[in-house]
Every structure is written in C-alpha cells, then in structure tokens.
Amino acid sequence: MKALIVYAHPKEGSFCEAVRLAVEEELRRRGASCEVEDLYAQGFDPLLTAEEQAGAFNGVFPEDVRRAQARVAEADLLVLVHPLWWSSVPAILKGWIDRVLAYGFAYDFGDGMRGLLKGKRVALFTSTGASEEVLRQGGTLDALKVFLDEGVFGSCGMEVVLHRYLFGPCGASDEERRVMLETVRRDAQTLA
Numbered sequence: 743m744k745a746l747i748v749y750a751h752p753k754e755g756s757f758c759e760a761v762r763l764a765v766e767e768e769l770r771r772r773g774a775s776c777e778v779e780d781l782y783a784q785g786f787d788p789l790l791t792a793e794e795q796a797g798a799f800n801g802v803f804p805e806d807v808r809r810a811q812a813r814v815a816e817a818d819l820l821v822l823v824h825p826l827w828w829s830s831v832p833a834i835l836k837g838w839i840d841r842v843l844a845y846g847f848a849y850d851f852g853d854g855m856r857g858l859l860k861g862k863r864v865a866l867f868t869s870t871g872a873s874e875e876v877l878r879q880g881g882t883l884d885a886l887k888v889f890l891d892e893g894v895f896g897s898c899g900m901e902v903v904l905h906r907y908l909f910g911p912c913g914a915s916d917e918e919r920r921v922m923l924e925t926v927r928r929d930a931q932t933l934a
Contacts, residue, residue: 743774746817750824750835752782757911762823765930772934781834788837798844810842826870829882848898857899865904874909
C-alpha cells in the first residue's frame with residue numbers, strides 16, 4: 743500500500759507533527775510505503791491564480807501541481823494531518839486542495855459532477871484548540887464534515903474511512919497528549 747501524508751502545520755515540534763510522525767511510523771511498521779507532503783516546509787504556494795484555473799480546464803497545470811497530483815495518483819491512501827483554525831483548515835491546505843484536487847484531475851462535469859479518484863481512501867487527523875462540546879454546539883464539526891468529508895473528498899470519488907479529531911492538545915497534560923497519540927497509532931494501524 744502507498745500512503746501520501748499531507749501535513750499542514752508551520753511549527754516544528756508541534757502536536758500535529760507528533761501526530762504525523764506517529765501515523766507515518768505505524769503505516770511503515772505495517773509495511774506501507776509513505777511519502778510526506780509537508781506544505782510549510784516545502785513552501786507550497788496556496789494561491790490559485792486566474793491563469794492557473796483557466797489552464798486546469800484545458801488539462802494544463804504548473805509543475806508543482808503536476809508533481810503533487812502524481813503523488814496523489816500513486817497513493818492508495820491519502821492522510822491529512824492539520825490543525826483546525828477558525829473552523830476550517832489552514833489556508834495553505836485549502837490552497838493545496840484548490841490547486842491539486844483540480845478540475846480534470848480529481849473531478850469533472852460529465853453527467854453531473856463525477857469524481858475521478860475512485861478507489862482511493864482518505865484519513866484525516868484534525869487537532870483543535872477547543873473542546874468537542876464547544877465545536878459541536880457551534881456546528882463546526884458538522885460544517886467540517888460537509889466541507890471535507892462530503893464536499894471535497896466525496897466529490898472526488900474518494901472514501902473517507904476515518905476522521906479523528908484530537909480535542910485541545912495544547913491545554914492537555916503530557917499524559918492526555920500521550921493517550922491521544924496512542925489513539926492515533928491505533929487508528930493508523932487500521933489504515934495499513
């Protein structure tokens with residue numbers, strides 16, 4: 743199995759980085775090959791220009807997008823690791839979605855919207871600053887499910903097999919963070 747981990751957090755040593763490392767380690771331990779797209783480390787440009795958008799409708803993509811699309815195309819499993827900022831994903835990850843999962847590569851409008859990445863699985867690991875109660879009351883978790891699980895990946899024909907929320911790691915004790923990472927490891931084992 744080939745896994746592509748798309749990682750979106752700017753701070754080295756963050757809890758999100760610990761999650762990414764745990765997922766990668768467990769997948770490799772189970773025999774999967776893993777590639778990591780560390781969006782901040784590679785300086786990924788999230789800006790979708792009008793010229794690029796027009797080109798996508800003609801199957802023309804910039805080199806950085808073609809490389810990322812090739813990695814997605816080769817992967818059986820796409821894993822996103824990111825924080826929840828302002829009830830959404832970081833802008834750099836939204837830009838990656840906009841540019842890489844583009845028309846003609848991830849979906850088209852044949853007979854209605856048609857996902858072109860069928861057979862691929864997706865797992866998401868989302869860390870949050872707020873508690874589960876706060877995010878459920880505000881509707882954030884429902885909105886994120888509609889946006890990512892159903893909207894983005896569903897429209898691309900991909901199956902979201904896991905969306906793990908890690909609530910409040912910044913305010914958690916070392917023991918609470920350790921337990922969260924053990925949950926992440928168990929989740930990753932089920933993905934391989």
